[in-house]
Amino acid sequence: MQNLIDIKGVTHAYRTRHGALPVLDNLDISVPQGEFCAVVGPSGCGKSTLTRLISGLMKPNAGEVWLSGEKITSPRKTVGMAFQNPVLLEWRTIIENVVLPLEIVAPSMPKAQANDRAMHLLEMVGLKGFESKRPSELSGGMRQRASLCRAIVHKPEVLIMDEPFGALDNFTREDLWQTMRDLRAAEPFTAVLITHDLRESVFLGDQVVVLSGRPARTQYVLNVDLPHDRTIDILYEKEAVGMLHVLREQIRIAQGRDGGTDGGAH
Amino acid sequence: MERFQKIAVPLLAIAVFLALWEFVVWINGWPPYKMAAPSDLPAAFIRFQDQFIGMGWQTLWRTVLGLALAVVFGTLLGMVMGFSRVARDALYPLLVGFNAVPKATLVPVIALIFIGQHDFNTVLMAFLISFFPIAVSVGIGLSTLEPEYRDILAALGASKLTIFRKIALPKTLPEFFGALKVSVTLAFIGTNLVEIVSPHGKGLGALFLSGQINSDYPLMFAVLIALAVLGILLYYGVVALERIFAGWAEREAQ
Numbered sequence: 001m002q003n004l005i006d007i008k009g010v011t012h013a014y015r016t017r018h019g020a021l022p023v024l025d026n027l028d029i030s031v032p033q034g035e036f037c038a039v040v041g042p043s044g045c046g047k048s049t050l051t052r053l054i055s056g057l058m059k060p061n062a063g064e065v066w067l068s069g070e071k072i073t074s075p076r077k078t079v080g081m082a083f084q085n086p087v088l089l090e091w092r093t094i095i096e097n098v099v100l101p102l103e104i105v106a107p108s109m110p111k112a113q114a115n116d117r118a119m120h121l122l123e124m125v126g127l128k129g130f131e132s133k134r135p136s137e138l139s140g141g142m143r144q145r146a147s148l149c150r151a152i153v154h155k156p157e158v159l160i161m162d163e164p165f166g167a168l169d170n171f172t173r174e175d176l177w178q179t180m181r182d183l184r185a186a187e188p189f190t191a192v193l194i195t196h197d198l199r200e201s202v203f204l205g206d207q208v209v210v211l212s213g214r215p216a217r218t219q220y221v222l223n224v225d226l227p228h229d230r231t232i233d234i235l236y237e238k239e240a241v242g243m244l245h246v247l248r249e250q251i252r253i254a255q256g257r258d259g260g261t262d263g264g265a266h
Numbered sequence: 267m268e269r270f271q272k273i274a275v276p277l278l279a280i281a282v283f284l285a286l287w288e289f290v291v292w293i294n295g296w297p298p299y300k301m302a303a304p305s306d307l308p309a310a311f312i313r314f315q316d317q318f319i320g321m322g323w324q325t326l327w328r329t330v331l332g333l334a335l336a337v338v339f340g341t342l343l344g345m346v347m348g349f350s351r352v353a354r355d356a357l358y359p360l361l362v363g364f365n366a367v368p369k370a371t372l373v374p375v376i377a378l379i380f381i382g383q384h385d386f387n388t389v390l391m392a393f394l395i396s397f398f399p400i401a402v403s404v405g406i407g408l409s410t411l412e413p414e415y416r417d418i419l420a421a422l423g424a425s426k427l428t429i430f431r432k433i434a435l436p437k438t439l440p441e442f443f444g445a446l447k448v449s450v451t452l453a454f455i456g457t458n459l460v461e462i463v464s465p466h467g468k469g470l471g472a473l474f475l476s477g478q479i480n481s482d483y484p485l486m487f488a489v490l491i492a493l494a495v496l497g498i499l500l501y502y503g504v505v506a507l508e509r510i511f512a513g514w515a516e517r518e519a520q
Contacts, residue, residue: 055421075423087414091436091514103432104422134514150418160421 004190005031010063023049025215036191038201041211042255047194051162055079077105080156084163086147088135095131098149105154121149125179141172152187159191174232177203198247199235210250220250302487310488317473325457325469332392333453340400348408365398373463384466388457395456396449403445407438440515443508450500
């Protein structure tokens with residue numbers, strides 16, 4: 001199977017007043033077509049930088065990012081993004097927000113067709129009846145649902161998510177995990193999910209990549225051999241619990257490398 | 267009922283204000299040459315009706331034109347400052363310094379540079395005094411745009427212009443209108459500064475001046491009231507535009 005996303009030896013540093021701040025160090029990640037890759041790691045380890053590199057918003061200092069056989073040097077229309085902040089446009093209704101990417105990617109698409117596509121997605125995430133509301137009239141979870149619809153409305157090859165459920169309460173978050181699972185079954189995207197929630201990574205991921213502390217390297221890759229039609233209950237079963245233990249231990253190791261000591265990084 | 271209240275409450279407030287004014291003048295026994303009472307004003311308005319309409323129009327169009335220039339220039343300047351850090355660093359001290367200069371001192375300067383160009387001078391002053399809040403608010407609105415807002419379109423390869431048109435511009439509109447409300451009243455001050463400090467027989471400022479020369483105190487007060495009315499009209503004009511273009515930013519009444 002061909003890898004849809006190939007991140008090869010990516011190294012990146014930010015220039016700051018106190019010199020270069022390395023955030024990614026020789027990072028390798030491969031995601032086959034249609035797979036869901038969850039990336040976890042200590043906070044501040046460069047996970048958000050990773051999303052900007054995959055989407056082509058930034059170029060790495062060294063190394064390469066490949067998307068479906070092409071080296072990424074600039075943004076492309078086949079990417080969808082969702083953030084912790086749903087960043088809905090307050091002056092647009094929910095459906096007008098969802099069709100926004102289509103206005104860029106497919107400006108010649110008839111409005112009715114764009115709206116049909118948006119309505120289809122809104123229905124799937126349970127927002128039917130809210131399409132004409134303003135974002136400010138919706139709850140946080142509903143806004144994030146709309147944001148997910150917007151991220152995939154143009155059928156992107158890759159969906160990049162940067163802690164999209166991070167600001168939600170636990171139960172809402174679990175609801176959205178299931179929504180994500182259903183969207184995934186219905187839509188053909190390959191996903192990269194940045195998260196700091198291990199249960200989330202196991203529930204949604206086909207593989208979980210653990211990044212080391214800053215500068216981040218690929219420290220550990222866990223293959224989640226669970227069926228795709230997972231329910232929340234699966235997280236309480238032996239297999240998943242075992243995986244969570246492994247991940248927890250890896251995070252502990254990753255944190256141990258953090259804290260200003262450069263030991264072991266070179 | 268709510269509609270009625272929305273109109274009745276401000277009208278009642280104005281009535282109370284006028285009554286208090288009348289009362290203060292009456293209790294102190296002030297003669298009209300010391301302080302005119304509201305009851306002296308209708309006579310003045312009727313007597314100088316033609317002047318009020320003619321001069322009021324002069325003041326109004328020059329203010330609105332100056333304000334329109336301020337909107338265009340202020341928005342452009344705000345865009346430059348909002349998108350370029352270098353421009354922001356370079357322009358801020360200049361702008362703040364310029365804004366700190368009392369505009370009354372500029373009137374003779376302008377009058378000297380553009381001798382006899384009264385209409386132009388007046389519009390120029392209305393513009394000079396009112397572009398600053400617009401430039402600053404647009405600049406701040408654009409420079410504080412959260413990067414995620416940019417990224418949702420930038421990640422799709424959208425051009426800077428598209429991002430500005432679809433996101434940055436509408437997102438800045440509430441700040442823009444906030445500044446415009448300040449600028450409206452400032453523009454009036456600019457117009458009247460020129461009309462009064464550099465007299466050329468046009469505008470409500472000139473009418474005020476002639477009232478002063480003739481010791482016609484009711485006329486002077488009537489001019490002040492006329493200016494206030496024009497200011498209120500323009501202000502609510504801006505409010506109406508705000509409702510249309512940035513009504514989404516208005517929260518439901520608590």
